[in-house]
Amino acid sequence: MSNDSAHDPLLAKEQLDPLAQDFNQKSRTSSRKRRLRRSRSAPRGDFVYNNDDNDVKIDEPPPHPSTIPMFRDLNPRLRQVIILLVLYLSIGTLCFYLVRNHISGTKTNGVLDAVYFCVVTMTTVGYGDLVPSNSASRLLACAFVFSGMVLVGHLLSRAADYLVEKQEALLVRAFHLRKTFGPTDTLKELHTNKLRYKCYVTFLVLVVLFLAGTIFLVNYENMPVIEAFYCVCSTVTTLGYGDKSFNSETGRLFAVFWILTSTVCLAQFFLYVAELNAETKQRELVKWVLTRRITNNDLEAADLDDDRVVGAAEFILYKLKEMGKIDENDVAGIMEEFEQLDYDESGTLTTSDIILAQTSQIQR
Helix, strand or coil, rough: CCCCHHHHCCCCCHHHHHHHHHHHHHHHHHHHHHHHHHHCCCCCCCCCCCCCCCCCCCCCCCCCCCCCHHHHHHHHHHHHHHHHHHHHHHHHHHHHHCHHHHHEEECCCCCHHHHHHHHHHCCCCCCEECCCCHCCCHHHHHHHHHHHHHHHHHHHHHHHHHHHHHHHHHHHHHHCCCCCCHHHHHHHHHHHHHHHHHHCCCCHHHHHHHHHHHHHHHHHCHHHHHHHHHHHHHHHHCCCCCCCCCCHHHHHHHHHHHHHHHHHHHHHHHHHHHHHHHHHHHHHHHHHHCCCCHHHHHHHHCCCCCCCCCHHHHHHHHHHHCCCCCCCCHHHHHHHHHHHCCCCCCCCCCHHHHHHHHHHHCCC
C-alpha cells in the first residue's frame, strides 16, 4: 500500500455531515494547540532511548559493588572535581617536596609546606613567605600555577555551583517559614529566582568564611583584628602582598582548606552577580516584547511562508527571535535537519519519513 493511500480519509469530504466537519476542525485545532503546549515538557537532551524500543529509557549502569558509598552518592561532576583536585595536590606536593631545599622562606613541616605552597600557587595568592630559589623550582612553579588556574576556574567552580544548588531549597524554605511550601512550590520558586538564591547562598558562605579566617588568625596567628581582616581580604582576592600570611604549622594546615574554599567562593559570587544582571536585562526585554502592540509589519515579518496567514508556530518563532532566545543561525540549522528528515519533501514529518531518512543514512 502506498504512503498516499495511507493518509486518505475513509469517507470523501462531500459525504461528511457539516456538523461532523465542524467537530473535526475543532478537534484538529485543539489537538494542534495541545501539541504546541506539550512541547514545554519535551524530553531533555541527555534523555537516552533504547534502539529496540523508543518508549523505554536506558537505565544507568549500577555502581560497582566496591565503590565507596560516600563517593557513590556524589554527583558525577563533583566526584570528578574531587578526583582531579586530589591528583593535582598529590603530584604538586610530591614535586615541591622533592625540591624543598630550593624553596626559601619560613618553613614548618616538609610535607605540609609542600601542600601549602601548592595551594598558594594554584590559587595565585602568592604570599611570598615561601619562594622558589633556583631555575628548576621556578619552572616547576610556573607549570603548576597555569595548570592550577585551569583547575580552579573550570573544575572547582563546577563543584561550588553544585554545592550551592544543594543549599537553595533550604534557603527558599527559610524565606517562607510562615507559608506552607511543598516540593512543587519549592521547585517553582527555585526555577523563577534561581540565580538570586545562588547569590544569597554564596554571599552567606562568603561571610562565614571571612569570619572564620579572621577569628583563626586572631587566635592562632596572634594577629590584631584589623591585620587579620586585612590578611583575609588580601587572601580571598588573591592579592597576596606577603606582609601577612599563615606562618605556623596549624595555620598552614587550616590555610590549605580555607584558601581553596574562600577564593573559589568569591569567584563564584562575582560570576552569579554578573549572570543575575544579564538575566534581569533579558527578563526586561522579554517583558517588553510580550507587552508591546503588534503591528502589520510584525505580522509580515512573522509570515515565514508568505501565505498572508500567521500560524501559531510562526508567531512563536517570531517572538522568540525578537526576545533574543534564538537567531537566524539556530533556525537555519533546525530547518536543515528538518529537510534531511522530510524524505518525501511534503513539508511534514511522518514515521515513514524518519524510517526512510535513517535507512538512507545507514546505506551511505
